[in-house]
Amino acid sequence: AQTVTQSQPEMSVQEAETVTLSCTYDTSESDYYLFWYKQPPSRQMILVIRQEAYKQQNATENRFSVNFQKAAKSFSLKISDSQLGDAAMYFCAYRSEADSWGKLQFGAGTQVVVTP
Amino acid sequence: DAGVIQSPRHEVTEMGQEVTLRCKPISGHDYLFWYRQTMMRGLELLIYFNNNVPIDDSGMPEDRFSAKMPNASFSTLKIQPSEPRDSAVYFCASSLGRDRGGNQPQHFGDGTRLSIL
Numbered sequence: 001a002q003t004v005t006q007s008q009p010e011m012s013v014q015e016a017e018t019v020t021l022s023c024t025y026d027t028s029e030s031d032y033y034l035f036w037y038k039q040p041p042s043r044q045m046i047l048v049i050r051q052e053a054y055k056q057q058n059a060t061e062n063r064f065s066v067n068f069q070k071a072a073k074s075f076s077l078k079i080s081d082s083q084l085g086d087a088a089m090y091f092c093a094y095r096s097e098a099d100s101w102g103k104l105q106f107g108a109g110t111q112v113v114v115t116p
Numbered sequence: 117d118a119g120v121i122q123s124p125r126h127e128v129t130e131m132g133q134e135v136t137l138r139c140k141p142i143s144g145h146d147y148l149f150w151y152r153q154t155m156m157r158g159l160e161l162l163i164y165f166n167n168n169v170p171i172d173d174s175g176m177p178e179d180r181f182s183a184k185m186p187n188a189s190f191s192t193l194k195i196q197p198s199e200p201r202d203s204a205v206y207f208c209a210s211s212l213g214r215d216r217g218g219n220q221p222q223h224f225g226d227g228t229r230l231s232i233l
Contacts, residue, residue, distance in 0.1 A: 033219050043205060045224035052219050091159065097218055102147045102166060102211070104222060106159040 002027045004094050006107035013082045014115050020067075021077045021110045023092030031097035034068070034075045035104070040088040048090070051075065053097075079112070087114045118142070122208050122225035130233050134196040137228045140189055141210030149222060150183055150193050151207040159207075165191065166213070198232045205229050 003026045013019035025034070036048040051059045051068050058066050063080045079086055092107040121140040129135055141148045149164040163173040168185045176183070180199070185191040195202055209222040 031218075035221060037224075043227050043229075045207065045209070047221045047223075050219050050221055102149070102164050102171065102214075103161055104149075108158050 002029075002032075002094050002096065002105050004092055004105050004107040006092055006110050008110045009108075010111040010113065012113045012115060013079070015082055015084065017082055018078060018080045019082060019112060021079075021090055021092075021112070023075045023077070023107055025073050025075065025092075025094050025105075027073065027094065027096075029096055029098060033095045033097070034066075035093040035095070036064070036066070036075075036077045037091045037093060037106075038086075038088045039091065039109070040085075045091075049077065082114050084114050084116070087112055120208055120210050120223055120225035122206075122228050124228060125226065126229045126231075128231045128233065129198060131199055132197045133232075134194065135198045135202075135230060135232075137193040137206050137208075137230070139191045139193070139208030139225060141191070141208070142223055143189065144212070145210035145223075146213035147211045147222075148185060148191050149207075149209040149211075150191070151209065153205045153207060153227070154203075162193070200232045203230055203232050 005024045032053045034051045038046045038048050049059050049061045049064050058068050065078045067076045089109045089111050091109045093104045095104050123138045150162040152160045162175045163183045165185045183193045205227045207224050207227045209224045211222045212220045
């Protein structure tokens, strides 16, 4: 079974600065998908960014980018030019390409605090 | 576009009562998921459906929990009888199928905060 580990319970960043959230996963598969979701205090789960394991190029969505290191099984999220609205819990998630394709395995989450 | 719609948003009830949570997935989505979120256990997948058929219910904690999907636009999660330890936020999510691309994300509803007294 795959496991997803987010080792940072909380990260603090000043407005306009950059913060990087770590995520590692354990799998024996070669094809899979990785996602970062954001959960603000309103408790919505919002997709931030996604990455296919077969793509070497790191995904980017505006101020959000990932550093995908397949050999190291690492999938970190970088938030650049942090804004107050980025304050939220961030979850890393893994999905297999195999028979259990539909299931997402989530990490425990990292709370991002943005200070003015 | 309407997203995933869950009802009720909040539910407070007494132990032993039956609780029914409802979900309307995004139109055209093939997959529907039920999650439970607690501080202690994080996000747990309870059950998921593909084309209205339950695929994996291994996350359903006990026989007190049941889920149905009678048609493509509606699903329920029922707890009977409810217990205080069932208090959590319950999310429903839906997604397109793998045939539309393996990187299809899950789209979440706003969740139901359930409190069992």
